[in-house]
Amino acid sequence: MIRTLYTRLALGLFVLLVAVGLVYSVISLYSLREYNASLNQELNRDLAKKLVQDRNLINEGRLDEAALKELFSLYMAINPSIEIYLLDREGRILSYSADPEKIKRNQVSLAPIQRLLDDMAAYPVLGDDPRSHDRQKVFSVTPIPSADKLEGYLYVVLRGEEYDMAETMARSGHFIEMSAWAVVISLAFGMVAGLAVFRLLTRRLTRLTGLVEQFEHTGMSRQPPQTWQQQRPEVRDEVDYLGVTFDHMAQRIASQIEELQDKDSLRRRLVAQVSHDLRTPLASMQGYVESLRMKRKVLSDAEQERFLDIALEEGRRLGRLVDELFELAALEAREKQPQPEPFAAAELIYDVSHKHVPEAERKNLVLNVSGSLSLPLVYGDLAMTERVLDNLISNAITYSPAGESVELALALEGERLTVRVSDAGPGIPEQDRPHIFEAFYRGDARNTSGHAGLGLAIARRIMEMQGGTISVFNNPVCGATFEIRLPVYQDNDLPPK
Structure with a gap:
């Protein structure tokens, strides 16, 4: 009980009144003596x-x-x-x-x-x-x-x-007794009045303490049923300001805890998915190597070559997955920061598309690039943007059937330069589109023979870090289009030297 603010204020008031009473008594006695002396001498x-x-x-x-x-x-x-x-x-x-x-x-x-x-x-x-x-x-x-x-x-x-x-x-005698009673009555009245005032002043602090206790009892995962701003819509003094600030703090803490719980759930799911995706190529590679070792004498040279090729491909698949895991972790931890600079997006698109021409020809696909080379410069990280385009073009080639084409289009829209990569595949189901950029998410239309998707999660993180955006929508006839937007270079974008 003595730890409450009201009790401490009451004790402080009592000590203060006693001190004031003593000082008042001393001053009164001295003043009375001086007054009596002056009066007596004057008379x-x-x-x-x-x-x-x-x-x-x-x-x-x-x-x-x-x-x-x-x-x-x-x-x-x-x-x-x-x-x-x-x-x-x-x-x-x-x-x-x-x-x-x-x-x-x-x-x-x-x-x-x-x-x-x-x-x-x-x-x-x-x-x-x-x-x-x-x-x-x-x-x-x-x-x-x-x-x-x-x-x-x-x-x-x-x-x-x-x-x-x-x-x-x-x-x-009587004078001292009367003076003592006067001081006692005055102190008692001051004490009662002071306690009443303190009760009025600390009443809102008590309510605020109750809100804090309710918030603590909920594990700080949700706000109290009634916020301070609902009780006191108008901020009039420091206590109201403290209450409103607590409301904002509680809301932020609750949302952060909810976000942490979601992150923890995602982390558990990612760990399970990573374990599965790492175990699958590793088990396949191990199986083919063991088969080759056990049946080496009965297998023909062609079959041995095929087993080795499959084991090597699974090793490469495992290596790509590990590399993407490290890349995504570095981006999330901000260990890898973009180095923005002005560059010509049109030239980058043409260069990246030429790099993927052999891959497209092996699948009997055509890469078409449309857009003017005179488009303005964009401001971003050249290497990271190339990494995003490589992933989008490679996915478009993977999901497009033979004999079709992959379209790359550039356009200027306001202060953003837009790059669209369209494939002729089956498109993305509506239930999968909100999750398409999540790590390890695999929709129904995905090729289950490939590894789980980290490329789109990496692409979204890269675009966010350099001030751009990435989105996806289905084409009217068939296929899907991934769209990235980069800010157009302005003269004041470069940092001072």
């Missing part, structure tokens, strides 16, 4: 002066000692919170109304006295407390003249011993 700033005037302490220009003692006695009874001191011109204490046993100083500093006399509105001004070596108190002061000269000062400490005792009792 009694003329107290010392009035005492001198009202009690007739100056008689015939001199200080009346008897009147001063009477003043001490009177104010100790009437207002015990103040203490009255008689100072000489140097600040030495001559007489006082306080308890003699508690007087710690013989002299007070004249600097605060002079500062207050210079500016009676400067509050609070603290002076030395004769009852302490380091404590300072607010005071009222007035000079006492004698025969046209300064005889001393009447120094009145406004917060004397009795005041301190009364203040201490008040703090330890």
Whole structure:
């Protein structure tokens, strides 16, 4: 429970409120003391002066000692919170109304006295407390003249011993209790209000956490039943943005896992197909070699030659399959990258077709090439494009019956140059066309004597890597047409040197 965000926020709020309460209490006490001192000094700033005037302490220009003692006695009874001191011109204490046993100083500093006399509105001004070596108190002061000269000062400490005792009792009593209750109630209210606000703020995060848990429980293979964007169609703040981002991430992860599962299924099927296709020529080659070894004495020279030819052909078939497997693996792993350059596609078509003329003549086929040699250059990998054309022309020759023709046509369509290779074979069944470019896929119309198809999978991968496309469709009468498209060369296609 303590690991949840709401609990941590609640604990953080509690600690913060306690700290704020303590700081507030300290500042309030300090401010209250300063305020009381200023108020007390302002209200009694003329107290010392009035005492001198009202009690007739100056008689015939001199200080009346008897009147001063009477003043001490009177104010100790009437207002015990103040203490009255008689100072000489140097600040030495001559007489006082306080308890003699508690007087710690013989002299007070004249600097605060002079500062207050210079500016009676400067509050609070603290002076030395004769009852302490380091404590300072607010005071009222007035000079006492004698025969046209300064005889001393009447120094009145406004917060004397009795005041301190009364203040201490008040703090330890009802005032402290009320202050404590006020702080506790304020903190409790702040805590409840803060928890309510945190609940409102974390409610959406809790819902988002629920969506993440649902997604995790599904094995990340499908999105939660209700997405964040369905709950909150409008993105208003960072939490909504996080929820929408999670939706996109979950959708992408689910699609990637589905794709990985499809890839794994395809990999298993490919492994099984590869095992079969490798085992078939290997078993055939092994069978003929063993037969030749066992029956060499009874077989004629012609039969031995035939056995050797068949074993050699199966070896070549096995070698071609292994080479195609390595080529497809290199293309899928991007170990083999295209090296694009501008070249004349028309010249390449004529060159490749001439290379396949002997193969076509052996099957009594005609290779026809149509298209202008003045077509613009295309931008692609010359060797890879030749590899694709070799595969398409070889397949067209393989599936065309004797006496027919294989058509190669070039055309410019917009910013793409199109090459079509058409055969006169049985065509491709509709159910096979979506899978014709998949590795090892073998349709019903394929010649089962040949090895499983990797050439078309390689051709599609090559065309995708160099920015082209490859497609297939059936001809109206008979046969199928494979079409490749390459981008026309533009001046900005070449990389900077």
